[in-house]
Amino acid sequence: MAHSPRTAGARSLRNLPRAVWLLGWVSLATDAATEAVYPLLPFFLTTVLGAGAVSLGIVEGAADAVSSLLKLWSGRAADRRETKRPLVLAGYAISSLARPLIALAQSWTHVFAVRVVDRVGKGIRSAPRDAILAAAATPATRGKVFGFHRAMDHAGAVIGPLLATLFLWFYPGSYRTLFGLTIIPGLVAAGLVLLVREDAGTGVVSDEVAGVVSGVSRTDKAPALPRELTSFFWVLTLFTLGNSTDAFLLLKLTAVAGSALYIPLLWAVLHVVKASVSIGAGSWSDRIGRRTVIGMGWLVYAAVYAGFATADTLVPLVAWFIIYGVYFGFAEGTEKALVADLAPAERRGYAYGIHNAVIGIGALLASVLFGVLWTTCGAHVAFGAGASLSLVATVLLFAVVRR
Secondary structure, X not given: OOOOHHHHHHHHHHOOOHHHHHHHHHHHHHHHXXXXXXXXXXXXXXXXXXXOHHHHHHHHHHHHHHHHHHHHXXXXXXXXXXXXXXXXXXXXXXXXXXXXXXXXXXXXXXXXXXXXXXXXXXXXXXXXXXXXXXXXXXXXOHHHHHHHHHHHHHHHHHHHHHHHHHHHHHOOOOHHHHHHHOHHHHHHHHHHHOOOOOOHHHOHHHHHHHHHHOOOOOOOOOOOOOHHHHHHHHHHHHHHHOOOOXXXXXXXXXXXXXXXXXXXXXXXXXXXXXXXXXXXXXXXXXXXXXXXXXXXXXXXXXXXXXXXXXXXXXXXXXXXXXXXXXXXXXXXXXXXXXXXXXXXXXXXXHHHHHHHHHHHHHHHHHHXXXXXXXXXXXXXXXXXXXXXXXXXXXXXXXXXXXX
């Protein structure tokens, strides 16, 4: 009996390992908490606390940089551990307890401190979590596994802003109460991590076998990362220098809209697009190659930033913002799948640490530079610079990474 592609796709997702599903639900709950806060931060910082564009760039850029540097450490730590779950649990617990403290902030420096601690948790958990996901996948399903995980992450980023919009509809201006309530989904996420088991079902044993087959045991000197992977990291660095925090997109949208009331709702729509595209794009990259899908995502990014550089009315800005979700769907999960393709099995945690460090340090530099350009030259110059860097990086991607 023939089955429709939709039925076959649903069955394929049901067959994903239990650890992949659990970590997907963990990310959903965590992002529901995070994204109930994030789209409101630009308004909260600039209007309620009186911060400027440069301060906004410092807060978000520094938070991402700290997170990414810790991902480098946690990736190395994960490679040395048979059990990676304690690192994942610690990371989610730290974020869950820190995030609600934004409710007590009285200045932008208080928000800065809370965001840094929140991102410390993200930095500790991300690389070992990605290593567990990579171990649970086969070479033929890596795109699907990471695409599914990103889709669950984005689904949480839909639920959180929708609940935030509903809350603010009934309790206008109660931002601090909303921020405090995010402790609930955060604790749910930390509890779900306890259910993750690192056994044969997560592929940890397979990684050990892979090390023996390649002639490198866990007690031998770890192999160097392949040249093609390090070349990809350099290209990604260039792209990331133009990839400033999304808070600037939200800041421009809020300024043009004249209110922050519906910004969480628009943020939720963005993540619907992200979630919808992520699974299909990940599976597509399994068939046509990672480079092509990543390159398409980066081109979409360039188009969106060019659109934000030239548009000054609400309708085109909203349209470009929704299209922005296609970039995430194409690039995020596929980049992680490419790292899994190119990195030796026993060095995946370290490779993911470098991947995240590149993104975070670049985000700090990009966000500070963007804030300075916004303040001195205007938003159109700042967005135009981001679009230009992404175009150059896309050309280099096809030059240094084989199909």
